[in-house]
Amino acid sequence: MKPKKGNNRIVIPIGPQHPSLKEPGCFRITLEGEKVVHAEIDIGYNHRGLEKACESRNYIQTLYLIERVCGICSHTHSTAFCQGIEELAGLSIPPRAAYIRVIVSELERLHSHLLWLGVAGHEIGFDTLFMYSWRDREKVLDVLAEVCGNRVNYGINTIGGVRRDLDESMQQNIAKVIAFLEDQLKYYLDLALTDPTLSARLAGIGKLSREDALKYGAVGPVARAAGIMEDIRIIEPYAAYIEVPVKPVTDTRADVLGRTVVRIQEMLESLEIIGYCLKNLPGGELTVKAPRRIPAGEVISRTEAPRGENIHFIRANGTDILDRVRVRAPTEANWHGMKHMLEGEYLADVPITIAAIDPCYSCADRAIVINSERKTEMMDWQGLREYSIDWYKKRGLDLSAVKMPERKIYI
Amino acid sequence: MLSALTKILVFPGFLFMSAYGLFLEYLDRKVYARLQHRSGPPWYQPLADFLKLLGKETIIPANANQRMFRILPVISLSAVATAFIYVPVLAKAPSASFEGDLIIVLYLLTIPTVSLFLAGWYSRSVYATIGSVRTLTQMFAYEVPLFMALLAPALIAQTWSVTGMAEFYSQNPLYHLLNIPAFFVALISGQGKLERAPFDLPEAETEIVAGPLVEYSGKLLAIFKMSAVCELVLIASLISAVFLPLMTGNPLLDFLLYLIKTMAVLLFLALLRSAMARLRMDQMIKFCWRILTPIAVVQIIINLVIRGVL
Amino acid sequence: MGLLKKAINWGIRKSPWILHFNAGACNGCDIETIAALTPRFDLERMGVIQQGSPRHADILVCTGAVTLQTKERLKQIYDQMPEPKFVMAVGTCACSGGIFDGCYCVMGGIDKVIPVDVYIPGCAVRPEALISAVQKLLDTLKRPKKRGEEDAG
Structure with missing residues (x-):
């Protein structure tokens, strides 16, 4: 924690406990005055050995464990996992289940993006925006709790379909929330584009140009804000996205403001998708029967998480316990560009730049980063x-x- | 002698200032919470916070400068308390007043900022160091417009005494309309002085944890927090004395007016705090030097011309 | 002096400042902890403010099973907090290790590393549970002798 002097440089650690990071991660920022000259990213504080734990549990237990990869985008992880297993077992889920998966996944996107908007507001010292967007987020959580029975970690997916049905009153409640959010989101979009202090703090920060985004393999809103249309829902549709129209949302600003605008527009698009799904919700069964033993084989399953492309690699060995699962969460892909985004910024912009990729440490911490210098103290x-x-x-x-x-x- | 001591220590001196400061902090937090659709803290919250901090363990980091670490909060609080003596609460009866006390007040106002800087510097923590450097950098940004905005009305009133200015403007309220630009400059740079959003860079929570106060705990933190709320009272009183002079001569009525005026100033500051994102250091300096300072300079020129005409 | 002590004790009960630390959670409990501060639940009604520096905090709100990498940091943060201090273990993982218990990189519950005053089970903990836990913790302070009791959650 001591400042290391030399050429007027100060090394400032951000994290693992730091008010701007709700999760443990450590950034060692080398400052020259207020300018960042060097950034070092040290993650792995959240590594729990989850993939290994999956290898000693049966498929249903694993499903719940996989949901706990991340508490914010738990549905997308369980969807990706279920899809993989279903593909290996040769199951095709009933259309109603596919639609319900899409509805929950879009509700999750709404809550995740609203959460992000609030966190972004908090990072730039705009607590009012934080409170407003979290107030609206509660409405989404209300319907999610009604549909899934829990505010976080929904547990709605099961291998071969979904566990709960959407009844008439739930559909009406979702429709009400959509109508409410539409006005609010338009207001936030207007705010982001017109409020002088907000745009002063967001525009031109954390630049990651189209070329750099491709080079560093950015995914999700970070890539889309740089003008790269990369959305698994469109390029490789899964579940009901095969039928549901999804409009691509991109922006050319390539900075934090661009990412904000992309996220808000994505939320508006999510409202459209949920509306379409509710209107065209097919009837029928919720699940097909899944076998206990999954035939041996390997599969890669991709879904579009709120933060970007989520990849699960699954290898089954013919027993009721899976052989290997590897989760490549979107944040893991976005870390690589972070150093590039941070260097040359002001210290004041570091929190918002980090927040702008919507980092999810528990998603990303798939391996411990062993840092020799640090490890000795550990x-x-x-x-x-x-x-x-x-x-x-x-x-x-x-x-x-x-x-x-x-x-x-x-x- | 006794009455002078009472004036300095009890009313309208130190004790009143602390009590009113705690109340204003409550009001500030409550308004801030209501603007954010929250219900906010109960009325006794700032008092409970203060008492709790008194009862907490005081930790002094091993590599901090022990003596300075202990003494700085007291210096900060006493400077604010001294400055408050010269600001009129009841009509025409500040605890002390003389020609030129405006300068003294402004001078004393910089001491809390400087002690905050030193507190951060002597804490020997990276966050505190960066916070204290920011405190000082920011001071160079808002100090000039704040001083100029407070001096501009003094030019018309032709007195350098806060009480004198208050009297002059309450006798000639129309002149006050001239000072409206300076009023807003003073309010905004006062927000900077108080280090509240959007100018809360020194204690920007998400960047540098708690800035200069990061290592402070227990009683010492309590004194610093008390000094901050007293500074809030001082700024609100000073601005309302200089720019909102409405006096009747009746002490009770004037006291009520004083409460209303300071609360109005506070409401404006709370609104400002809730409606804006934190500025970056370069943006803040640009804003202060390119917008606030020119307005204050123009105000001074106008006031000089008017004074020549009079 | 008795009166001052009483007043300070009252202050401690009415002004709990929290410090949030994620020792390796899945995020679920963290967002619910933050949600407890936002308009729907608004913990500031009870005087709760989220603090950034351990030096300013009274309650360490700790989520998640402790991973090997956060262990030292958790201890360090606990040591940096001034007395009187309390620890709340938020979520099943923080109470016992939960679903991650037995993983190679997980120590288990928070109480393996630092003493815990309140255990709040749940996956994820609902904000209501958190509010109730804060209230119960503060109520135990009325009876000074029993403050270490672990029945508060």
Whole structure:
């Protein structure tokens, strides 16, 4: 935490506990005055070993675990996972289930983008915007809770369909929320484009041009704000998106303002999609019967998460326990451009630039970043010893009785 | 002697200022919350916060300068309390007044800012260091328009005393209309002085945690917070004394008017806080030097010309 | 002095400032914690303000199962907070490790690392539960001797 002096440079750590980051991640920003000259990204604080845990549970248990990859975009992860398994098992879900998946996924997009809008407002010190958008978000959560039974981690997907039906009153409530949100969203769009302080803080910040976005492999609103039409719902439709018309939303600003506008317009588009789905909701069954054992094979399943393209790789081995799952969450793809976006900015713009990709650390932390300099502080001798004892205990070797001499020097 | 002490310590001095400051903070937070569709804190909240901080453990970082770390909050609070002596609360009866006290008040007003800077500097934490550098940088931005805006009315009133100005304008209220641009300049740069949004860069929560106060805790933080609310009272009183002079001569009525005026100033500041995003340092400096300062300069020139005509 | 002590104790009960730390959660509990501060639930009614610096905080609101990488940081933050301080474990993962218990990178509940005053189970914790927990924690302070009790959640 000490400032490292030298050429008037200060290294300032942002995170892992920092008010602008709701989740642990660490950015070491080297400053020259107020300018960022170097940025180092250190993630992995949220790595829980989830993929490994999936390999010791059956498919239904795994489904709930996969939902906990991320609490904000849980539906998109479970959709991607279910789709993969369904493809391996050769199931095709009933049309009503496909429509319900799309409705929940668009509601999730609405809540996620409203959440983002609020966080963005908070990052630039505009708490009123934060409060307003979170107030509106509660309406979306109300219908999500009504449809799925939970405000977060919906648990509506199951292998072979969905677990709950949309009844008449739910549909009416969703329609009411859509009507309410349409006005609000138009107001926010107007605000983003006309409010002087807001546009002063958002325009021209965190530039990631079309070329750079392609180079760094940006996905989702970050890529779309740079003019790259990359939306899995359109280029590789899944579930009911095959039938539902989705209008592409892009922008050419390539900065934070562009990403804001893209997100708000996407929300408006989501309202259209939900409206269409409600109007054309087919009747029929909700699930098809899924086998307990999934035939061996490999599959890649892609969905469009609120933050961009979400990829699941699944390998099954013919038993009721899956062999391997790999989650490539959208934030993971967007991290690569972050250093490029941060360098040359003012310190004041760092939080909003980080927030603008809508980072989801729990999605992205698929591996521990072992940083030699930092790692030495992380675990002292005692901790290391406990860790190794635990490690061997799990493998049937109890070493806790072995007395170690008291070490004076702690690593 | 006793009455002078009472005036300085109880009413309208230190005790009144702290109590009224806590009330204004409540009002500010409540209005801010209502503007955000929240219900906001209960009326005793600032008092509870203050008492709680008094009861908390005070941690002084090992590598901070111990003596300065302890003494700076007290310096800050006492400077604000001293400045308040010269500002009229009851009509014509500030605790003390002399020709030129406006200058003293403005001078004393910079001390809390400087002690905040030093507090951050002596904390030896990166966030605090950056926050304190920002405090000082920001001071150079708002100080000039704030001073000029407060001096412009003094030119017409031909007195350098806050009380004198208040008296002059309450006798000639029409002259006050001339000062309306300066009034807004003073309000906006006062917001900068108080380090509230959109000028809350030194304690920008999402960038540098809590700025200069990041290492402060317990009693010392309580004193700094108290100093901040007292500064709020001082700025509100000063602006309302200079720019909203409406006096009847009846002490009770004047006191009521004082409350109304300061609350009106506070409401404007709360509205400003809720309606804007935080500016960046370069934007803030540009705004202060390119917009506020020219307005204040024009105001001074106009006032000089009018004074020549009179 | 008795009166001042009483007043300070009253202040502590009426002004809980929280510090939010995610020790490796899925985000669900975090967004619900933040949602508790927003207009629908508005924890500021009870005097709760979210603070950024551990030095200013009274309650550490901690979500998620503790991962190996956040463990040290969690301890450090807890040590930086001035007394009296309280810890709330928000969510099933924070209480016991929950769904992630047994993963190679997860320590388990928050109480493996720092002492916990309030456990709030739930996946995710609803803001109402959080509000109720804050109220219950503050109510325990009325009986000073029993403040360490773990029945508050």
